[in-house]
Amino acid sequence: MRINQQPENQGPKLTTLIVFVVLSVLLMTVWFREGESGPLHKIQSGTHAIAAPFSSVGEFVTRPFRGFFAWAGDLGVSRTELVQLRSQNETLRKRVAQLEEARLENERLKALVDAAASQESSSVVARVIGRPTNPWEDTITIGLGTNGGVKAGMPVVGPRGLLGQTVDVAGNSARVRLLTDQRSGVAAMIQRNRAEGVLRGSIDGQLTLDFVSRETTIKAGDVVITSGMGGIYPKGLIIGEVSRVSRATNALYQDILVKGSARVGSLEEVLVLTGATAQVDQTGGE
């Protein structure tokens, strides 16, 4: 360890820091005051557009490694789990035969439903090309932008339900804010009894359904769908299912935790509902 014996003049150095601090505060102030169409927002969108090809390359290169980590994690399966899995496999074989019958019937019915649905809402498939770059937000980047008919505020769904909405769209890419992001909010309801509330994301990635009256009976396993209130998301999109319900003694509302349908880590393609109203949620779903 070497100790500096001669004290140096800290003045100019401190001035440099003060300049940067003032600049940062100025930037934050301007960002908040300028609105969505301001120059800083445009620069941020431009940065996303520039970063998108790099994200895409990174996503492509690291995909096999992500698969490897998942495979390595599965190596620790115990003997008991193996026996259980074999038994489960037998049961599933029988179910497959039954489901095959149902699938054929479903295909016929789906063709009819699709034909009807296409009259009201159209959609485009987009590839996931980027994942969150910091731990404080839950967003993904998709490889489709205004050139592909995507606008800010369009709902995005995955194979098993609603994922979020586009918030920042460039020519060939778009940023999607996921439901689990703490700034997300969706008008939602319980499918079984139509009890309405607001579904919110949080910093820890949990989804909560707020403002559901204590008088309504909610059970774990109840399916949660969009209610269509507010007009941002179409009605009836599956969000997930209730995982836990609790009622504090003096609270007006129930505490409802919802397990989302989507596993973002394994997502490779999503569907953007281009036929829905394009309106970015600024209110957190309220």
Add this chain to the structure above:
Amino acid sequence: MKVLPTVLAVVAAALLQVMLAPSLAIGGIVPNVLFLVVTTLALAEGPVPGASAGFAAGLVYDMLGSGPIGPMALVLAVVGYLAGLLHEQMFAEGWLLPLTVLGVAALGTEMAYGLVLGLIGEGAPFWASLVTRVLPAAVYNTVLALLVYPWLARFLRRDHPMTTFRRLG
């Protein structure tokens, strides 16, 4: 201040933050490569390069996200400056001291970032963010610093070889 290696290090960190860091996420905790570069630069070069690199890297970090521009620029400028002051007070010849500094800086950065977000109305509940974001991110960044710091410090301080990092590096 050596401008070219500093700029190269920040640009490389920005690329890694976009291309590699998202795939290294564990439970939603994405490592902050820009932080690693800023603190290493600050310890190797001093407070003014530390604050300058911190401001630039923080700005890149903010622009890559969807939130407000400025919070991470502010935090990394201050962290870079403070880490740089330690460079002037004592030149680390062992690995334990800079690593401790990096650990404290990692914790300070995440806490300060959460605090700034809270002050401007973009924050999250304190305990939830402390437990699920601040502490895990600080630990993860410190562990990565253990791998990155010796190599990066050598690259940035080629005129003052850090012989005691030989074993670690």
